Amino acid sequence: xxxxxxxxxxxxxxxxxxxxxxxxxxxxxxxxxxxxxxxxxxxxxxxxxxxxxxxxxxxxxxxxxxxxxxxxxxxxxxxxxxxxxxxxxxxxxxxxxxxxxxxxxxxxxxxxxxxxxxxxxxxxxxxxxxxxxxxxxxxxxxxxxxxxxxxxxxxxxxxxxxxxxxxxxxxxxxxxxxxxxxxxxxxxxxxxxxxxxxxxxxxxxxxxxxxxxxxxxxxxxxxxxxxxxxxxxxxxxxxxxxxxxxxxxxxxxxxxxxxxxxxxxxxxxxxxxxxxxxxxxxxxxxxxxxxxxxxxxxxxxxxx
Numbered sequence: 001x002x003x004x005x006x007x008x009x010x011x012x013x014x015x016x017x018x019x020x021x022x023x024x025x026x027x028x029x030x031x032x033x034x035x036x037x038x039x040x041x042x043x044x045x046x047x048x049x050x051x052x053x054x055x056x057x058x059x060x061x062x063x064x065x066x067x068x069x070x071x072x073x074x075x076x077x078x079x080x081x082x083x084x085x086x087x088x089x090x091x092x093x094x095x096x097x098x099x100x101x102x103x104x105x106x107x108x109x110x111x112x113x114x115x116x117x118x119x120x121x122x123x124x125x126x127x128x129x130x131x132x133x134x135x136x137x138x139x140x141x142x143x144x145x146x147x148x149x150x151x152x153x154x155x156x157x158x159x160x161x162x163x164x165x166x167x168x169x170x171x172x173x174x175x176x177x178x179x180x181x182x183x184x185x186x187x188x189x190x191x192x193x194x195x196x197x198x199x200x201x202x203x204x205x206x207x208x209x210x211x212x213x214x215x216x217x218x219x220x221x222x223x224x225x226x227x228x229x230x231x232x233x234x235x236x237x238x239x240x241x242x243x244x245x246x247x248x249x250x251x252x253x254x255x256x257x258x259x260x261x262x263x264x265x266x267x268x269x270x271x272x273x274x275x276x277x278x279x280x281x282x283x284x285x286x287x288x289x290x291x292x293x294x295x296x297x298x299x300x301x302x303x304x
Contacts, residue, residue: 010051017044018056019077022070026063098285099127106150108134109229109246114150117293121286128282141274148286149272156270162278164287166269167294170247171209174255178239185258192217198235198243201227209244209265
Protein backbone atom coordinates (compact mmCIF):
# COMPACT_ATOMS: atom_id res chain seq x y z
CA UNK A 1 0.00 0.00 0.00
CA UNK A 2 1.31 3.43 -0.91
CA UNK A 3 1.62 6.05 1.84
CA UNK A 4 0.08 9.44 1.18
CA UNK A 5 2.14 12.60 1.48
CA UNK A 6 0.24 13.54 4.66
CA UNK A 7 1.39 10.33 6.39
CA UNK A 8 5.08 10.55 5.59
CA UNK A 9 5.92 12.51 8.74
CA UNK A 10 7.82 15.78 9.08
CA UNK A 11 9.95 16.96 6.20
CA UNK A 12 13.72 16.62 6.38
CA UNK A 13 14.00 20.36 5.71
CA UNK A 14 11.83 21.25 8.71
CA UNK A 15 13.70 18.88 10.99
CA UNK A 16 17.06 20.20 9.80
CA UNK A 17 16.01 23.81 10.46
CA UNK A 18 14.70 22.99 13.96
CA UNK A 19 17.87 21.07 14.76
CA UNK A 20 20.02 24.03 13.76
CA UNK A 21 17.93 26.27 16.03
CA UNK A 22 18.33 23.80 18.91
CA UNK A 23 22.07 23.60 18.30
CA UNK A 24 22.61 27.37 17.90
CA UNK A 25 20.11 28.45 20.54
CA UNK A 26 19.00 31.42 18.42
CA UNK A 27 17.09 32.00 15.21
CA UNK A 28 19.82 34.28 13.90
CA UNK A 29 22.49 31.63 14.54
CA UNK A 30 20.50 29.00 12.64
CA UNK A 31 19.82 31.44 9.80
CA UNK A 32 23.54 32.15 9.47
CA UNK A 33 24.44 28.44 9.51
CA UNK A 34 21.89 27.63 6.81
CA UNK A 35 22.34 30.80 4.78
CA UNK A 36 18.67 31.82 4.84
CA UNK A 37 16.61 34.69 6.25
CA UNK A 38 15.59 34.48 9.91
CA UNK A 39 11.91 34.69 8.88
CA UNK A 40 12.35 31.44 6.97
CA UNK A 41 13.69 29.78 10.12
CA UNK A 42 10.73 30.94 12.22
CA UNK A 43 8.26 29.77 9.57
CA UNK A 44 9.77 26.27 9.39
CA UNK A 45 9.91 25.89 13.18
CA UNK A 46 6.29 26.97 13.64
CA UNK A 47 5.14 24.67 10.82
CA UNK A 48 7.02 21.71 12.34
CA UNK A 49 5.59 22.34 15.82
CA UNK A 50 2.10 22.54 14.37
CA UNK A 51 2.64 19.30 12.44
CA UNK A 52 4.02 17.45 15.47
CA UNK A 53 1.56 18.97 17.92
CA UNK A 54 4.32 19.76 20.46
CA UNK A 55 6.40 22.75 21.47
CA UNK A 56 10.04 22.25 20.56
CA UNK A 57 11.30 25.54 22.04
CA UNK A 58 10.63 28.06 24.76
CA UNK A 59 10.93 31.54 23.25
CA UNK A 60 12.59 34.28 25.31
CA UNK A 61 14.56 37.45 24.79
CA UNK A 62 17.92 35.66 24.65
CA UNK A 63 16.81 33.06 22.09
CA UNK A 64 15.18 29.65 21.85
CA UNK A 65 15.63 27.05 24.59
CA UNK A 66 14.74 23.43 23.67
CA UNK A 67 11.89 21.85 25.55
CA UNK A 68 12.03 18.14 26.45
CA UNK A 69 10.82 17.37 22.91
CA UNK A 70 13.43 19.79 21.56
CA UNK A 71 16.19 17.96 23.42
CA UNK A 72 15.04 14.70 21.80
CA UNK A 73 15.32 16.42 18.44
CA UNK A 74 18.79 17.74 19.28
CA UNK A 75 20.04 14.29 20.33
CA UNK A 76 18.57 12.65 17.23
CA UNK A 77 20.11 15.31 15.00
CA UNK A 78 23.56 14.82 16.50
CA UNK A 79 23.27 11.05 15.99
CA UNK A 80 22.14 11.56 12.39
CA UNK A 81 25.03 13.93 11.70
CA UNK A 82 27.53 11.37 13.01
CA UNK A 83 25.97 8.60 10.93
CA UNK A 84 26.03 10.71 7.77
CA UNK A 85 29.65 11.66 8.41
CA UNK A 86 30.56 7.99 8.81
CA UNK A 87 28.65 7.11 5.62
CA UNK A 88 30.45 9.83 3.65
CA UNK A 89 33.81 8.60 4.94
CA UNK A 90 32.98 5.04 3.92
CA UNK A 91 31.81 6.14 0.46
CA UNK A 92 34.96 8.18 -0.09
CA UNK A 93 37.18 5.41 1.21
CA UNK A 94 35.43 2.70 -0.81
CA UNK A 95 36.86 4.10 -4.02
CA UNK A 96 40.39 3.76 -2.67
CA UNK A 97 40.09 0.26 -1.25
CA UNK A 98 40.73 -2.91 -3.21
CA UNK A 99 37.92 -4.84 -1.59
CA UNK A 100 34.29 -5.75 -2.11
CA UNK A 101 32.81 -7.18 -5.30
CA UNK A 102 34.42 -7.00 -8.72
CA UNK A 103 32.96 -8.59 -11.86
CA UNK A 104 35.16 -9.93 -14.67
CA UNK A 105 33.70 -11.33 -17.88
CA UNK A 106 35.73 -13.32 -20.39
CA UNK A 107 35.63 -16.05 -22.96
CA UNK A 108 35.27 -19.48 -21.35
CA UNK A 109 38.43 -20.69 -23.11
CA UNK A 110 40.47 -18.04 -21.33
CA UNK A 111 39.80 -19.44 -17.87
CA UNK A 112 43.10 -21.35 -17.79
CA UNK A 113 44.93 -18.08 -18.47
CA UNK A 114 42.84 -15.81 -16.23
CA UNK A 115 42.42 -17.91 -13.09
CA UNK A 116 46.09 -17.96 -11.98
CA UNK A 117 46.17 -14.15 -12.30
CA UNK A 118 42.95 -13.79 -10.30
CA UNK A 119 44.30 -16.17 -7.65
CA UNK A 120 47.35 -13.96 -7.15
CA UNK A 121 45.08 -10.90 -7.01
CA UNK A 122 42.83 -12.28 -4.27
CA UNK A 123 45.86 -13.48 -2.30
CA UNK A 124 47.22 -9.93 -2.34
CA UNK A 125 43.82 -8.41 -1.47
CA UNK A 126 41.87 -10.78 0.82
CA UNK A 127 38.90 -8.41 1.00
CA UNK A 128 38.23 -8.71 -2.73
CA UNK A 129 35.29 -10.85 -3.87
CA UNK A 130 35.28 -11.79 -7.55
CA UNK A 131 32.51 -12.82 -9.91
CA UNK A 132 33.71 -14.43 -13.15
CA UNK A 133 31.01 -14.52 -15.84
CA UNK A 134 31.06 -16.17 -19.27
CA UNK A 135 28.32 -16.03 -21.85
CA UNK A 136 27.82 -15.87 -25.60
CA UNK A 137 26.38 -12.36 -25.25
CA UNK A 138 28.46 -9.25 -24.56
CA UNK A 139 28.10 -7.87 -21.05
CA UNK A 140 27.33 -4.14 -20.93
CA UNK A 141 29.80 -2.30 -18.74
CA UNK A 142 27.76 0.91 -18.88
CA UNK A 143 24.88 -0.97 -17.22
CA UNK A 144 27.08 -2.28 -14.41
CA UNK A 145 27.01 -5.87 -15.68
CA UNK A 146 30.80 -6.11 -15.37
CA UNK A 147 33.76 -4.01 -14.26
CA UNK A 148 36.34 -5.55 -16.61
CA UNK A 149 35.73 -7.52 -19.80
CA UNK A 150 38.07 -9.58 -21.97
CA UNK A 151 36.78 -9.62 -25.54
CA UNK A 152 37.98 -11.23 -28.74
CA UNK A 153 37.70 -10.11 -32.34
CA UNK A 154 37.33 -6.55 -33.60
CA UNK A 155 38.32 -3.72 -31.28
CA UNK A 156 35.28 -2.60 -29.22
CA UNK A 157 34.03 0.82 -30.33
CA UNK A 158 31.64 1.86 -27.56
CA UNK A 159 32.40 5.55 -26.83
CA UNK A 160 32.67 5.24 -23.02
CA UNK A 161 34.92 2.17 -23.03
CA UNK A 162 38.65 2.18 -22.32
CA UNK A 163 40.12 -0.49 -24.60
CA UNK A 164 43.61 -1.96 -24.30
CA UNK A 165 45.27 -4.67 -26.36
CA UNK A 166 45.55 -8.01 -24.54
CA UNK A 167 47.53 -9.87 -27.17
CA UNK A 168 46.12 -12.58 -29.40
CA UNK A 169 44.21 -15.79 -28.79
CA UNK A 170 46.35 -18.67 -30.13
CA UNK A 171 44.71 -21.82 -31.45
CA UNK A 172 45.99 -25.08 -32.87
CA UNK A 173 44.45 -27.64 -35.22
CA UNK A 174 44.69 -30.84 -33.17
CA UNK A 175 43.89 -34.53 -33.18
CA UNK A 176 43.74 -36.98 -30.29
CA UNK A 177 45.89 -40.08 -29.96
CA UNK A 178 42.85 -42.27 -30.62
CA UNK A 179 41.94 -40.36 -33.79
CA UNK A 180 45.52 -40.55 -35.09
CA UNK A 181 45.59 -44.30 -34.41
CA UNK A 182 42.39 -44.78 -36.43
CA UNK A 183 42.84 -42.27 -39.27
CA UNK A 184 46.44 -41.10 -39.32
CA UNK A 185 47.46 -37.50 -39.94
CA UNK A 186 47.01 -35.38 -43.07
CA UNK A 187 50.21 -35.10 -45.06
CA UNK A 188 49.19 -32.03 -47.09
CA UNK A 189 46.55 -29.32 -46.91
CA UNK A 190 44.67 -31.05 -49.73
CA UNK A 191 44.70 -34.22 -47.65
CA UNK A 192 42.45 -32.51 -45.09
CA UNK A 193 39.39 -33.31 -47.21
CA UNK A 194 39.57 -36.99 -46.38
CA UNK A 195 39.63 -36.42 -42.62
CA UNK A 196 36.86 -35.90 -40.08
CA UNK A 197 36.41 -32.66 -38.16
CA UNK A 198 34.71 -31.09 -35.18
CA UNK A 199 33.28 -27.70 -36.10
CA UNK A 200 31.52 -24.62 -34.72
CA UNK A 201 27.88 -23.67 -34.36
CA UNK A 202 26.24 -20.25 -34.11
CA UNK A 203 28.29 -17.15 -33.29
CA UNK A 204 31.52 -19.15 -33.03
CA UNK A 205 31.44 -19.74 -36.79
CA UNK A 206 32.72 -16.15 -37.27
CA UNK A 207 36.05 -16.86 -35.55
CA UNK A 208 39.01 -16.56 -37.97
CA UNK A 209 40.11 -20.18 -37.57
CA UNK A 210 36.60 -21.46 -38.20
CA UNK A 211 36.31 -19.32 -41.33
CA UNK A 212 39.50 -21.03 -42.49
CA UNK A 213 37.99 -24.43 -41.71
CA UNK A 214 34.87 -23.61 -43.75
CA UNK A 215 37.04 -22.59 -46.71
CA UNK A 216 39.19 -25.74 -46.66
CA UNK A 217 36.93 -28.58 -45.47
CA UNK A 218 33.69 -29.81 -47.10
CA UNK A 219 30.64 -29.56 -44.80
CA UNK A 220 30.05 -33.31 -44.95
CA UNK A 221 33.44 -33.94 -43.31
CA UNK A 222 32.35 -32.13 -40.14
CA UNK A 223 30.89 -34.93 -38.02
CA UNK A 224 29.96 -32.80 -35.02
CA UNK A 225 29.19 -29.15 -34.47
CA UNK A 226 29.03 -27.48 -31.04
CA UNK A 227 28.46 -23.93 -29.87
CA UNK A 228 30.94 -24.01 -26.98
CA UNK A 229 34.74 -24.36 -27.04
CA UNK A 230 34.61 -26.80 -24.12
CA UNK A 231 32.30 -29.15 -26.02
CA UNK A 232 34.43 -28.98 -29.15
CA UNK A 233 37.60 -29.67 -27.18
CA UNK A 234 35.92 -32.64 -25.49
CA UNK A 235 34.86 -34.00 -28.89
CA UNK A 236 38.41 -33.66 -30.25
CA UNK A 237 39.84 -35.36 -27.17
CA UNK A 238 37.30 -38.18 -27.59
CA UNK A 239 38.53 -38.81 -31.13
CA UNK A 240 35.42 -37.77 -33.09
CA UNK A 241 37.53 -35.68 -35.41
CA UNK A 242 40.24 -33.10 -35.69
CA UNK A 243 39.46 -29.59 -34.53
CA UNK A 244 40.70 -26.29 -33.22
CA UNK A 245 41.75 -26.10 -29.58
CA UNK A 246 42.87 -22.97 -27.77
CA UNK A 247 46.48 -23.01 -26.64
CA UNK A 248 45.97 -21.23 -23.31
CA UNK A 249 48.37 -21.55 -21.68
CA UNK A 250 49.28 -24.78 -23.54
CA UNK A 251 47.62 -27.66 -25.35
CA UNK A 252 45.82 -30.21 -23.16
CA UNK A 253 47.58 -33.55 -22.71
CA UNK A 254 46.75 -36.25 -25.24
CA UNK A 255 46.42 -33.90 -28.21
CA UNK A 256 48.83 -33.51 -31.12
CA UNK A 257 49.09 -30.41 -33.29
CA UNK A 258 48.21 -31.44 -36.84
CA UNK A 259 49.99 -28.59 -38.60
CA UNK A 260 51.83 -25.40 -37.74
CA UNK A 261 49.42 -22.70 -36.60
CA UNK A 262 48.77 -19.93 -39.09
CA UNK A 263 48.81 -16.29 -37.97
CA UNK A 264 45.43 -15.75 -39.61
CA UNK A 265 43.84 -18.18 -37.15
CA UNK A 266 44.54 -16.01 -34.12
CA UNK A 267 41.98 -13.50 -32.82
CA UNK A 268 42.84 -10.19 -31.19
CA UNK A 269 42.06 -9.93 -27.48
CA UNK A 270 41.03 -6.73 -25.71
CA UNK A 271 40.86 -5.64 -22.08
CA UNK A 272 37.83 -3.39 -21.66
CA UNK A 273 36.73 -1.18 -18.77
CA UNK A 274 34.31 1.73 -18.45
CA UNK A 275 35.75 5.24 -18.38
CA UNK A 276 33.91 6.08 -15.13
CA UNK A 277 35.59 3.24 -13.21
CA UNK A 278 38.79 2.71 -15.19
CA UNK A 279 40.98 4.74 -12.80
CA UNK A 280 39.58 3.21 -9.61
CA UNK A 281 42.19 1.25 -7.63
CA UNK A 282 40.09 -1.91 -7.78
CA UNK A 283 39.79 -1.93 -11.58
CA UNK A 284 43.43 -0.93 -12.00
CA UNK A 285 44.46 -3.83 -9.75
CA UNK A 286 42.61 -6.45 -11.79
CA UNK A 287 43.87 -4.98 -15.08
CA UNK A 288 47.45 -5.10 -13.81
CA UNK A 289 47.02 -8.68 -12.60
CA UNK A 290 45.61 -9.84 -15.93
CA UNK A 291 48.35 -8.11 -17.92
CA UNK A 292 51.04 -9.63 -15.71
CA UNK A 293 49.51 -13.08 -16.15
CA UNK A 294 49.38 -12.74 -19.92
CA UNK A 295 52.95 -11.42 -20.01
CA UNK A 296 54.13 -14.41 -18.02
CA UNK A 297 52.56 -16.77 -20.53
CA UNK A 298 54.01 -14.81 -23.45
CA UNK A 299 57.52 -15.11 -22.01
CA UNK A 300 57.17 -18.89 -21.99
CA UNK A 301 55.79 -18.91 -25.51
CA UNK A 302 52.30 -19.92 -24.45
CA UNK A 303 50.44 -16.91 -25.77
CA UNK A 304 52.62 -15.90 -28.67
